[in-house]
Amino acid sequence: MKVTGFSFIKDAVKFDYPVAEAIRSILPICTNFVVAVGKSSDETLELIRKISPDKITIIETVWDETMREGGRVLAVETDKAYQAIDDDSDWCFYIQGDEVVHEKYLPVICENMLKYKDRMDVDGLLFHYLHFYGSYDYIAAASNFYKKEIRIIRKNRNFFSYRDAQGFRKNGNEKLNVIEIKAFIYHYGWVKQPKAMQAKQENFNKYWHDDTWVELHVAKAEEFDYSNINSLKKFEGTHPEVMKERIQGINWNFDVELSYTRFSLKDRCKNLLNSWLGIDLNYKNYKLLKK
Numbered sequence: 001m002k003v004t005g006f007s008f009i010k011d012a013v014k015f016d017y018p019v020a021e022a023i024r025s026i027l028p029i030c031t032n033f034v035v036a037v038g039k040s041s042d043e044t045l046e047l048i049r050k051i052s053p054d055k056i057t058i059i060e061t062v063w064d065e066t067m068r069e070g071g072r073v074l075a076v077e078t079d080k081a082y083q084a085i086d087d088d089s090d091w092c093f094y095i096q097g098d099e100v101v102h103e104k105y106l107p108v109i110c111e112n113m114l115k116y117k118d119r120m121d122v123d124g125l126l127f128h129y130l131h132f133y134g135s136y137d138y139i140a141a142a143s144n145f146y147k148k149e150i151r152i153i154r155k156n157r158n159f160f161s162y163r164d165a166q167g168f169r170k171n172g173n174e175k176l177n178v179i180e181i182k183a184f185i186y187h188y189g190w191v192k193q194p195k196a197m198q199a200k201q202e203n204f205n206k207y208w209h210d211d212t213w214v215e216l217h218v219a220k221a222e223e224f225d226y227s228n229i230n231s232l233k234k235f236e237g238t239h240p241e242v243m244k245e246r247i248q249g250i251n252w253n254f255d256v257e258l259s260y261t262r263f264s265l266k267d268r269c270k271n272l273l274n275s276w277l278g279i280d281l282n283y284k285n286y287k288l289l290k291k
Helices: 019-029 044-049 072-083 103-116 194-207 211-217 241-248 265-277
Strands: 003-009 032-038 056-061 091-094 124-133 138-140 148-153 159-162 167-170 177-190 232-234
Touching: 003 019, 003 072, 019 032, 019 044, 019 103, 019 241, 032 044, 032 072, 044 056, 056 072, 072 091, 072 159, 103 124, 103 177, 148 167, 148 177, 194 211
Parallel strands: 003 032, 003 091, 032 056, 124 177
Antiparallel strands: 091 148, 124 138, 124 148, 138 232, 159 167
C-alpha cells in the first residue's frame, strides 16, 4: 500500500507553526511526502528540507496575494501539493501546518487504510478533532470549532481542496463519500505565545478579507486576547511525542477558571439534541458511508 502525505506552508518560523511536528507525526506511515512551500520571509524552506530529505519532495510556490476572499489561496496551495502526488498512490494523507496526529492512532489509521483500500466507493477517511486553545491544557468546546473533517483521500484528478482548504470535494461540487474512523487530529492553531498569536491573526485574516475589513475587525494590540472564548474543557490526555519539546518550551501562562465557561444557547440546544435524540446539527462537509 502506497501512502503519500501532503501539506502546504508559508512563513512557518515567523508565525510559529508546528509544521515540522505535523509532518513528522504521520511520516512513519507514509511512503513519501509532498510539501508545497510558499516563498517565505523566514527559514521555512530550510526547516522543511531538514525533516526527512529521503522521503520529502518540496514544491516551491508563490502565493497569489490577490486571492483575499474566503481563504481561497489556501485551497490553491493545497491543490498544488495534491496534484503533484503520483497517480499510483493508494491514499493521500493531508496534514496542515498546525495539525498533529498522536502516535497512538497510527495503527488504527493504517488498519482502516488497508481495510478500505479496495472499496472504491470510499473516497476518503474522516477524522475527529481536538482544538487546543490558549495553552496545551485546554480544548475548545463551542460548535464553531469543527468536530470532524476529511484528512485521507484517494488520488483522483477530479478531487480538489474546498473553500479555505478545510476539506475536499469532487466533480464540480460533490461531497466526498467517507468512512469515519476512531482517530483524532490535534489542532494547535490556537496555541501560541500571545504576541505571536496576535501577529498571526493580523496576517492570516488578509487571506480572507480586504484591508478595510481587517482594519475594522482585527484588534490592534501587542498581545492576543485569549479571553474571548465561551466554552473550554480541561484536556486530560497526553500529547503526541513529537510535540514534547515544543510543549516543554512554553513561555507564557494561560490560566482560566472553568466556572466562567458557558455554552451559548445555540451550543446548548445542539448538545441536547445530540445527547437525547442522536441528532447532529453541525455542518458536514462530507457524505458518511456505512462501514
